[in-house]
Amino acid sequence: MSEKEIEAENNLHLQKYHNYWNKSTSPPEEQKATDDAYRQAFERFPEIYHSIGWSDNEDIVFNAENLAAHRELLIEAIFTMEVQRMDFLDSDGGREKSRALFEYSRLPRLLTILTRLENRRYDCVECRDGQCVDWRVYNADTILKVLIQAGRASQKAKLTDGLNNTSLEDLLKQCYARRILSQDELKSPVHLLYQFHLIYDCLAALVLTTRYMELRDPLTYTFYLRYKSLPIHQIFQMVQSHYKLTDGQDDFPPFPLEESPAPSFSPAQFNLSYLQDFGDLAIEWTDSLSEHLTIFTGPHRNALRVFAHPTYLYNGHDLLHSEHDYFQPTFIDLPQAPIPSPKPNPKPNPHRTPFNQILSSPFLTRLSLPPTLQTTFNLSHPSTTIKPLGPCHQTKITSAPMRDILSLHPYYPEDIRFMMRAVFEHDLSMQDQPFIRFAYFGPRLRMIKTFLDSKRPSTLRQVWVDRRDAREWWRFWGSVLFMLMVGMGVWGVVVAVAVAVAVYRI
Structure with a gap:
C-alpha cells in the first residue's frame, strides 16, 4: 500500500468512529478535562510505568510526543467496539453521554495496555551463558502502529458464530502491506520470531479476560510456524491450557475451602x-x-x-x-x-x-x-x-x-x-x-x-x-457481661471492706 492509501484507510476508520458521536457533542469543559488528562498522563508515562509495571528498566520507549501523535488512532482501534455496544448493553442510560467523557474513562485501560507492552519490550533482552543480546529493535512508532492493527483485528467477528478468525499470519501480512514491518529485515529466523512476538504481545495486551503474565508466554519459533494460520482465539486457548497444567506452581494460589456444618451467614x-x-x-x-x-x-x-x-x-x-x-x-x-x-x-x-x-x-x-x-x-x-x-x-x-x-x-x-x-x-x-x-x-x-x-x-x-448463631452470640456476650458485673460487684465489696478496715484502724 502507498502512503496515501494508508492515510486514507486511517481517515476512513477515524471517520466511522467520529460518526458514532455525531448526535452527542462534547461541551468545551469536558473536552478540556479529557485533553488535559491525556496530556498529563502521557507526560508522566515513565512514572506511571514504574507505578503499575513490574520491570525496572529506565530506557522507556514511549513518551509524550509519540503517544500524543497516535492518540486518536489508538482510541479508535481499541475502543470502537465499546461505543457500538453501549446503547444495547446500557439501556438505562448510565453510560457516558459524550465522546470526551468516553475517552476520559478509557485512559486508565489504555495506559495499562501500554505498560504491558513496555514490560514485554524489556523481555527482549536475552541473557544466556553470561552474555546478553538486546532484541529491542522496534521503536515506539512501530509498536504503536502494530497495536493499532491488532486492535482493529481483534474487533472483527463473523455474524454467524461471533468468532474472530484473524490469524497471526494475517496480521503479519497486514503489517507488511502497511509498511509497519518489513520482510527485508528477515536476515535470520530470530528476526521473524520477534515479529511474531510483537504481534502476539500486542494482541495479548488487549485481553483483560485472563491473567497477563509477568513473563512472555512460552511461544517458540517452531510454534509460530506451525500454528501461524490458526485463529488467534485458538492460540490463546492453547496458552491457557498450558497454564492450567501449572496452576499448582503459583506462589499465591487460590484459597482452599471446605464446606462447614456450622451455622452459615445469611x-x-x-x-x-x-x-x-x-x-x-x-x-x-x-x-x-x-x-x-x-x-x-x-x-x-x-x-x-x-x-x-x-x-x-x-x-x-x-x-x-x-x-x-x-x-x-x-x-x-x-x-x-x-x-x-x-x-x-x-x-x-x-x-x-x-x-x-x-x-x-x-x-x-x-x-x-x-x-x-x-x-x-x-x-x-x-x-x-x-x-x-x-x-x-x-x-x-x-x-x-x-x-x-x-x-x-x-x-x-x-x-x-x-x-x-x-x-x-x-x-x-x-x-x-x-x-x-x-x-x-x-x-x-x-x-x-x-x-x-x-x-x-x-x-x-x-x-x-460473628452473628451467624444469634443464640450462641447472646449466650457468649451475656456471659461476658455477667462476669463483668460479678467482677465489678466483687471489686466493690473488696473496696468497701478495705475502706471499713481502714476506718476501724483509725
Missing part, C-alpha cells in the same frame, strides 16, 4: 464489612477478569481480588464461551456482582442519589483506589503509595482510600460509576439460592460465602461480628 450478612472484619480479607484490585471475586492466600495475608476495569465488558466477551455473544453476553453478570455490598438493602440508587453523596458514604473507607486509576490521574502521590505484592509482581496495592476520587469532581471515570451502581443496586437477600442468577460469578460468590462459613473467630473483634 445473604443479608454477606457484605464487605464481614469480609474484612470477620474474614480478615484485604481487597486487592486486579486487571484480570479471571481473578475477579477470587480469594488468594499468601504467607502473611489473605486477599479478595476485584476487577478494576468493568467497562471492558462492553467488548461483548462471553466468559462462558470462547466466542463473542452479541445477544446475551456475560456482561449482564458483572454489573450485578462486582463486589459484595457494604450493607443490606435498601441502598441508594446512583441514578437518583447524587454521585458525590454515594462516593462520600462510609463504604468508601473500606476500599482503596484502584492503582491504575490512581496513577493515571495522579491522585495521592502514586509513586510512594502504590506498592507491589512482591518483586516483579504485577498486582499492586495502595494505601490511598477510594474517597480521594472526589478530587476528580465533576468528572469520574465510568469504571467508578459502574462499580457504585453495581454495589448499591444488586440484592442478595433472596432466601432461595441468592446466587443462582449469576451465571458466571455465582460459583465465586458461593466460594466467598463458604470461606466465611468455614472460618472460626480467633479474636474478640471477630467474635463480636
Whole structure:
C-alpha cells in the first residue's frame, strides 16, 4: 500500500468512529478535562510505568510526543467496539453521554495496555551463558502502529458464530502491506520470531479476560510456524491450557475451602464489612477478569481480588464461551456482582442519589483506589503509595482510600460509576439460592460465602461480628457481661471492706 492509501484507510476508520458521536457533542469543559488528562498522563508515562509495571528498566520507549501523535488512532482501534455496544448493553442510560467523557474513562485501560507492552519490550533482552543480546529493535512508532492493527483485528467477528478468525499470519501480512514491518529485515529466523512476538504481545495486551503474565508466554519459533494460520482465539486457548497444567506452581494460589456444618451467614450478612472484619480479607484490585471475586492466600495475608476495569465488558466477551455473544453476553453478570455490598438493602440508587453523596458514604473507607486509576490521574502521590505484592509482581496495592476520587469532581471515570451502581443496586437477600442468577460469578460468590462459613473467630473483634448463631452470640456476650458485673460487684465489696478496715484502724 502507498502512503496515501494508508492515510486514507486511517481517515476512513477515524471517520466511522467520529460518526458514532455525531448526535452527542462534547461541551468545551469536558473536552478540556479529557485533553488535559491525556496530556498529563502521557507526560508522566515513565512514572506511571514504574507505578503499575513490574520491570525496572529506565530506557522507556514511549513518551509524550509519540503517544500524543497516535492518540486518536489508538482510541479508535481499541475502543470502537465499546461505543457500538453501549446503547444495547446500557439501556438505562448510565453510560457516558459524550465522546470526551468516553475517552476520559478509557485512559486508565489504555495506559495499562501500554505498560504491558513496555514490560514485554524489556523481555527482549536475552541473557544466556553470561552474555546478553538486546532484541529491542522496534521503536515506539512501530509498536504503536502494530497495536493499532491488532486492535482493529481483534474487533472483527463473523455474524454467524461471533468468532474472530484473524490469524497471526494475517496480521503479519497486514503489517507488511502497511509498511509497519518489513520482510527485508528477515536476515535470520530470530528476526521473524520477534515479529511474531510483537504481534502476539500486542494482541495479548488487549485481553483483560485472563491473567497477563509477568513473563512472555512460552511461544517458540517452531510454534509460530506451525500454528501461524490458526485463529488467534485458538492460540490463546492453547496458552491457557498450558497454564492450567501449572496452576499448582503459583506462589499465591487460590484459597482452599471446605464446606462447614456450622451455622452459615445469611445473604443479608454477606457484605464487605464481614469480609474484612470477620474474614480478615484485604481487597486487592486486579486487571484480570479471571481473578475477579477470587480469594488468594499468601504467607502473611489473605486477599479478595476485584476487577478494576468493568467497562471492558462492553467488548461483548462471553466468559462462558470462547466466542463473542452479541445477544446475551456475560456482561449482564458483572454489573450485578462486582463486589459484595457494604450493607443490606435498601441502598441508594446512583441514578437518583447524587454521585458525590454515594462516593462520600462510609463504604468508601473500606476500599482503596484502584492503582491504575490512581496513577493515571495522579491522585495521592502514586509513586510512594502504590506498592507491589512482591518483586516483579504485577498486582499492586495502595494505601490511598477510594474517597480521594472526589478530587476528580465533576468528572469520574465510568469504571467508578459502574462499580457504585453495581454495589448499591444488586440484592442478595433472596432466601432461595441468592446466587443462582449469576451465571458466571455465582460459583465465586458461593466460594466467598463458604470461606466465611468455614472460618472460626480467633479474636474478640471477630467474635463480636460473628452473628451467624444469634443464640450462641447472646449466650457468649451475656456471659461476658455477667462476669463483668460479678467482677465489678466483687471489686466493690473488696473496696468497701478495705475502706471499713481502714476506718476501724483509725
